[in-house]
Amino acid sequence: LYGLGSHLRKTWPTAVTIPQHFAKHGYRTESLGKVYHIGHGNKGDPESFSVPHFKEKVIEYVDPASKPEDGLTREEAMFQNQPSPPGGMNKLPRGAAFESPDVEDDAYADGRVAAETVKRLQAAKQREEPFFIVAGFARPHLPFSAPKKYWDLYDPKKFKLAENSDLPEGSPKVAQKRGGEIRNYFPVPDKNDPAQITKELARKLIHGYYASTSYVDAQIGRVTDALERLNLADDTIVILWGDHGFHLGDLGIWTKHTNYEQANRIPILISAPGVTQANSSTRQLAESVDIFPTLAELAGLPAPAGPQPIDGVSLVPVLKNPAERVRDHAFHAYPKRKMGRAIRTERFRLVEWKQPGAPRKSAEIELYDYREDPLETKNIAMGKPAEVKRLRAILDRYPEAVGRNGKPVKKTKSDKVN
Structure with missing residues (x-):
């Protein structure tokens, strides 16, 4: 499963996913938003969840000036699994790389996902069965579409541009990257345009990334506030994680799709009542595959056993004692x-x-x-x-x-x- 067009059930028809493992042990499993990266040929995995997926947009604009009046942009078409037009997706128009309209949070998908997740928590409170809810937020994925109030949190003059914008000396050509996904958005120069991203535009893109991060942080806060308000926080495990990092001009690279540090270092934050300690952290190296066995152990479930290979290790010993080590790489x-x-x-x-x-x-x-x-x-x-x-x-x-x-x-x- 190395590409977005790789279908889980074609490769591993009998694979047991994290939500399936929990469902097998009595949990109601639900998904909302950007989960299983639906789009780019990927259809998701309905088998993983007890109820239909709550689908939302990944590429979204509120400002009419951010996209053509008629039709889809390149990225919209790909995330909606639309067939490629004659000549390929690059024949479609581009959308804006950023926008900052003065709108409420729920004008964008992440706000609506947060609101629906809160409703699901309220419903879960009324039921007897345990719940497993996956809420997928799109930002800070491009485009950097976020309400104006989150842009206003930052003074763009204070943003520092990347200290090193050159590719690593002696790096092989296959490892390098220039352009790519970022060029699907204006005013970034298009894929056939040799022009580079100016310092002014780089600062605007960084501003958009920070604004988008603050916006999604507020949406996650709405969900965690609801856990507290509903008296669920003391009996609910919360994991916040991202699927990739993000280059912001370091090495002259934007977005991801590399094997360098900025593309591969991701956030993994775990709150487990009675196990984790507030404000603690660790230098333990970890992989996203570690989340499956970690969650199972925290919930008191049997360790996952496949039938697909289970490559992760439980991080619970490290959650109990940040100085513990369960892997050295x-x-x-x-x-x-x-x-x-x-x-x-x-x-x-x-x-x-x-x-x-x-x-x-x-x-x-x-x-x-x-x-x-x-x-x-x-x-x-x-x-x-x-x-x-x-x-x-x-x-x-x-x-x-x-x-x-x-x-x-x-x-x-x-x-x-x-």
Whole structure:
């Protein structure tokens, strides 16, 4: 499942997801908003939930000037699973990268998702059965559409632009990125326009990201306030997590789709009454797959057992004692014209780029030292062969990717910069 068009039930028809695991043990499971990334060929997974999904928009505008009067923008079409027009999605018009109308929170999808989630909590309070609710919020995903009051929280003159806007010295071409998703939005130069993002525009985009983050923070607050108001907070586990990080001009990159730090470092916040301590944190490396066994243990359920592989480990020992350690590295992967598989330790990140199944010697390697070079300015793989060998040995524990339906991955002729 390495692409948005990969369908869970075609790859693992009998897979047991987190909500299915909870449903099997008596929980009512519900989903709202951006869950399972519906769009870009993905239809979601209705089998995971007890009731129909509460669908909302991901790409949304209130200001009429932000999109064409008729038809869909590129990103709207992709998130609505519309067929590609002749010539491809790039033939469709672009929408705005940001807008800041003076509107109420519920003018946008995240506000409506928060409001509906509160209603679901109120209903859950009246029922006897335990509940498992997944509320998916879109912001701060592009476009940075957020009410004006959240933009007004910040003085754009105080935003600092990225300290390093150059690609890492010695990085392989396949690892690099220029343009991409950000160019689906105006006034960013379009994909065929060689113009770069100006400092003025970069500052506006950063402002939009911060405004969008504050907006979604307020919506999450509405949900957690409801838990308190309904006297559910003392008996409810809350996990807040994101599916990826976000480049804001560092390395000259915007959005995600890389194996660098800013795209792969995500928030994972866990509140478990009687287990976690307020205002505590840990330097424990973790992966999103750890959430499944962690939630199961916190809820007193049996550990998940598949039938699909369960790669995560429970973080409960760390939640009880932030100094505990349950793993010494994290694995992540991002596929481009080669598969990029990575190992992140507290100090280093190694990325191996090669076609799945190809000989080891065909790989292109990146190595970054975050103690000495936190901004990833230089690939030091050539200068540290012993560290590369050690981390590749860890990487070898993880199976390589196979193609969809178990077929070998197709090889490509070249590696181009995205």
